[in-house]
Amino acid sequence: MTDLVGGALDRLAADLPSDQRGRFLELMRTGLAEFDAVVGPEDQVVEIEAAADVPPGERLAAAERFAAKRRAFTLGRRSGELLTAFAEGRDVAADAERLLAEIETALAEMRDDGIRRELGDYATECRYVLSGGTGPNSPRGSKLA
């Protein structure tokens, strides 16, 4: 079976300076690994090829953003699941503490304001759970909880 994803990544990496290729592939694979199974290889190729419009000189930075966004997305989904569980009355305080620590680590590592804002939302959601439902919540969290 042809490796559609690998082929697409190689095509994009081919335009890059040799010292960037390895890092580019690593970042893209890290980001792609965050996808659900629902996003199959063909859909992943579409996601990868969205980067084809990015000039080669900016492609490594785009890959960093892609990986960061995928990471933030996963943290956001976990935070959403946490809120749902909390709304169902389950004791998820320990989970909330763990997730909050992960989110704060990500916040410390990320520089993109948009992604940091999203992460801030998720941190707020965790703190909402830890407050027992009395603290402020994010817009999404207000709906879920």
Add this chain to the structure above:
Amino acid sequence: MAVTAAVSRRLPTTTRRVSRRRPSRTAGPTGLLWLQRTAGNAATSRLMTQRTIVDDLGRVLAGGAAALKKALSPPLKAGDTGPSVLSLQQSLNRVGAALIEDSIFGTRTKAAVAAFQRDHGVRPARGAGTVDEATWDALRLGGRATASAVPGQGSTESWAAMPAQRRADFRTLGYTAATWRSKTPPLAGLLPYALLSEKQRAAATRLGYTRESWRANRDTTAGTAAKGFAAEEAAAKRKAGARVLPAKYVGSLRAKAMIAAEFGADVDIQLAKVHLLTEAEMKKAYEGYYGAGSYTPINGFTVKPDIYLNNSSIWAGTTVHESLHVQEHGTWDAFAYQPTSAFGEGATTILTELVMTRHEQPVTHHPYAAEVALVRKMNTHAGLDKMRAAYFQGATGDYRTGVTGGLKPGTTWAQFRALVDAGALAAAQARLK
């Protein structure tokens, strides 16, 4: 006549008494000397001031309604003082400015004038913050300068070809062939319904006005519900004073109406509770809320069902924008499942522009370049606009029909939604026609 009587009632008692006793030969210096001896310098000075006003009013009344309207609309600028400035401040307070009514055109009054002009599309020749006739007209409409008081506005019929009775009715209310589509109403349009003559009321009724629609300036032809709420908002703001305003009236009533006019068939529009914050409060609240680094303060953000607006830069579009977020996260299923804040911001920005363009004013008036830049920065997904089009194709109908109609063969709604939910936006976009 009503104006003269009003001025007379404001005259100091002493001055009026002296005025009645004044000999007929008082036009020259002899009369003034007699007044000074009888009533003193201060009362004479007051009388001369008031007499000037009355004389001016006499002239303009002789000149007709147009001149009266002009006299009641004096050009004003920062530094001016006196009764006209007091009237200006009272008018601004009626639309929620919360100024101290001290008859002095200071910086706060200028700022209130500029904000009002910005919100209502008034552009005086001498620059924002100066008062011209158009500003007075807009203020007399209770801040409804952008709303039509004219049944003819937007009409495609011609003055010459319309039925004679309709043409006569427009004339009865003071309109002409040149002005019947104008936003600025003639004198009759400025009068309370109770003061209309029987003939004017009959004409107004035939043109489609009711007592209520005349009062609230509801446009019977455009059907945009937003226009009807201005008076209610203004009254609530006046009653509340200062910046502690009843939350639901800080623009959100109009925002709700505008959003409902656009999307009301799809969703039960939720009214936002609005908080006004200062710049400093905004920054503190913003950072406290997000707890993530330092961001440039934005104009507003949402926490269901509340929205927080920066009182130093509030604009109707911001209220609409944040109110859309409330729908997004509250009752609106269309993109409530959006995977990222960026998508929500981008979609909400687009919808704000749509709503403002259709129901308020062109978005070229949007004064928040910084906010737009921030949203654009966040919104890095190239396919957002296409997805928005898919979500809201035929927005007043069923958005899901629009989406389904926009999918490529072989893709189901569930698949599309699963991809969006997974954050694979490019892949989801690729499933659209």
